[in-house]
Amino acid sequence: MSNFEFSHVIDIRQITEEPLVLVPDDAERRRLAGRFGISSIDAMRAELRLSVEGHKVEAKGHLTASIVQACAISGEDFPEKISEPIALRFVPPGENHAPDEEVEITADDCDEIEYEGMTFDLGEAVAQSLALAIDPFAEGPDADRARVEHNLGGDVASGPFAALAALKKD
Numbered sequence: 001m002s003n004f005e006f007s008h009v010i011d012i013r014q015i016t017e018e019p020l021v022l023v024p025d026d027a028e029r030r031r032l033a034g035r036f037g038i039s040s041i042d043a044m045r046a047e048l049r050l051s052v053e054g055h056k057v058e059a060k061g062h063l064t065a066s067i068v069q070a071c072a073i074s075g076e077d078f079p080e081k082i083s084e085p086i087a088l089r090f091v092p093p094g095e096n097h098a099p100d101e102e103v104e105i106t107a108d109d110c111d112e113i114e115y116e117g118m119t120f121d122l123g124e125a126v127a128q129s130l131a132l133a134i135d136p137f138a139e140g141p142d143a144d145r146a147r148v149e150h151n152l153g154g155d156v157a158s159g160p161f162a163a164l165a166a167l168k169k170d
Contacts, residue, residue, distance in 0.1 A: 005031035008123030038069040057090040071140030078140030
C-alpha cells in the first residue's frame with residue numbers, strides 16, 4: 001500500500017506498447033487537491049506511452065485537468081484548465097550519469113525519477129506533474145476589481161512612502 005494520494009505502481013517487466021490512461025477517482029482527486037492547496041480537481045487524465053531501454057523507462061504523453069483554485073488577488077475560487085505534455089524517465093539509482101560527467105540539459109529532456117527494484121509509482125509522478133503545472137499566482141476573473149477595491153495597484157500616492165512624501169512637503 002502506497003502513502004501517495006494517487007498511486008499507480010508499474011512493474012517494468014509488465015510494460016507493453018499499449019498507452020496507459022490514468023484517471024484518479026473522486027477520493028483521489030479530493031486528496032490531491034488538499035495536498036496541492038487548491039479547492040478541487042474536478043477532472044484529471046493522463047495518457048502515457050511507456051518504453052523500456054534496459055532498466056530505464058520513458059513515459060511520454062499528455063496530462064489534462066480541470067481544477068478550481070483561489071485567485072491570488074481576490075481569494076475567490078475560479079476554474080482553470082491544465083493541458084501539459086509529460087516526459088518522464090525512470091532510472092535505477094546512480095544510472096542517470098557519472099559523477100564527473102558534464103550534463104547538458106535541453107528543453108526536450110525528460111524529468112528523471114529514480115526507482116529501486118522492478119517497480120515505480122507512475123501515479124505519483126503524474127500527480128507531481130500536475131502540481132508543477134498549477135500556477136500558485138493565478139488570477140481569477142475578479143482580480144482587477146479586487147486590486148481596485150483593496151488598492152493593490154502599487155499606487156505610490158497611497159503606499160508606505162506617501163506619508164514620507166507628505167512630511168517632506170511641510
